[in-house]
Structure formats: C-alpha cells, structure tokens
Amino acid sequence: MKIIVNGVTIECRRADITLEDTDAVVNAANSRLAGGGGVDGDIHRAGGPAIMEECRKIGSCPTGRAVITGGGRLKARYVIHAVGPVYRDGAHKEAELLAGAYLNSLKLADEKGLASIAFPSISTGAYGYPVAEASEVAVKTAVEFAKSAAKLRLIRFVLFSDSDLKTYERALKRAVAE
Numbered sequence: 001m002k003i004i005v006n007g008v009t010i011e012c013r014r015a016d017i018t019l020e021d022t023d024a025v026v027n028a029a030n031s032r033l034a035g036g037g038g039v040d041g042d043i044h045r046a047g048g049p050a051i052m053e054e055c056r057k058i059g060s061c062p063t064g065r066a067v068i069t070g071g072g073r074l075k076a077r078y079v080i081h082a083v084g085p086v087y088r089d090g091a092h093k094e095a096e097l098l099a100g101a102y103l104n105s106l107k108l109a110d111e112k113g114l115a116s117i118a119f120p121s122i123s124t125g126a127y128g129y130p131v132a133e134a135s136e137v138a139v140k141t142a143v144e145f146a147k148s149a150a151k152l153r154l155i156r157f158v159l160f161s162d163s164d165l166k167t168y169e170r171a172l173k174r175a176v177a178e
C-alpha cells in the first residue's frame with residue numbers, strides 16, 4: 001500500500017530491511033549503540049564491522065534521537081540508528097520519544113539530501129511497544145514530515161510479519177483520512 005503526500009510517497013511493505021535499496025535504512029538501536037538482537041543484529045551482520053566501528057566513535061545516542069553512519073556492505077548508503085523508548089505503561093513519554101526517534105531520523109535524511117528512507121517498526125520488538133499504538137505514532141510522524149520535506153521523496157515502512165503489515169496499513173489509511 002502507498003499514498004502520496006506533497007509529492008512524498010509513504011508506503012508499507014513486508015520485507016527484511018537489510019535488503020532494502022533506499023538511500024538510508026533505519027536501525028532500531030539502543031542508546032549505547034552497542035548492537036543487539038532483532039533488526040539491530042540483522043543490520044550489523046549484513047552490513048559488516050564498518051558500521052559498528054563508526055558507532056563506537058559516535059559513542060551513544062539518547063532515547064528519541066538518531067545518529068547516522070555509513071551502510072557498510074548494505075545496499076543502502078547510510079544507516080540511521082534511531083533509539084526508541086522501552087515501553088512501560090504509556091505514561092512515561094513513550095509516544096513523544098517514539099515520535100522523536102522517527103522525526104529525528106527523517107530530519108537527518110532530509111538534511112543530508114537523501115531521497116529515500118526505510119524504517120522498521122521501532123520499539124515493537126524487544127522494547128515491548130504495542131504495535132497498534134506504535135504504528136499510529138510512526139505513520140502520523142511520517143505524514144506530517146512529508147508536508148515540509150525538502151529532498152526526501154520516499155518513506156517506506158518495512159514490516160517483518162503480515163500482521164504488523166496489516167496494522168501499519170490500517171494506521172496509514174486512518175492518517176490520510178484525518
């Protein structure tokens with residue numbers, strides 16, 4: 001499914017993000033940029049050690065923010081390491097921090113003049129964020145950003161299961177109906 005907002009395509013697909021050929025892929029990182037399981041493990045495995053070398057030099061990244069490295073052996077030229085919140089009960093600024101992780105990634109890509117970016121479903125794996133709530137935050141942030149994007153022309157949400165894909169598609173339909 002895809003929609004177009006102000007010339008920016010926003011789409012959802014089911015795939016492995018390490019295979020994406022967008023200018024940047026986003027990693028669901030931790031604030032120590034230390035690598036881990038899930039999409040983080042997959043990206044470092046597929047992209048090779050150059051990505052971790054750069055992460056070590058950068059050192060850390062606060063929750064709700066993002067940093068950029070090269071893409072190593074990935075097709076994507078860059079990896080944007082975004083740090084989403086650990087979900088507690090929804091009353092600990094989780095939505096604000098998750099929106100920040102998406103928004104700061106989009107800003108980094110746009111400021112670098114990149115045309116395309118692919119996101120995984122940040123925080124909804126090990127960090128426990130309910131996917132229905134997280135998808136609303138993710139697509140709303142993308143739709144809002146698209147209205148004022150300078151260079152970015154494609155924002156892709158790459159989901160790992162059919163059920164997550166359906167959830168993101170529903171959220172995207174709702175976001176454009178608003």
Ligand code: AR6
Nearest residue numbers: 016017028030035036037038039040123124125126127160
């Ligand atoms: N492509 C696309 N999506 C994927 C892939 C992949 N290759 N692999 C997993 N997912 P998670 P988080 C999905 O746990 O919740 C790490 O250890 C997965 O099914 O990767 O933000 C980090 O180092 C889920 O829907 O990220 C952090 O410590 C989504 O990606 C912590 O986990 C996010 O799941 C971050 O946790």
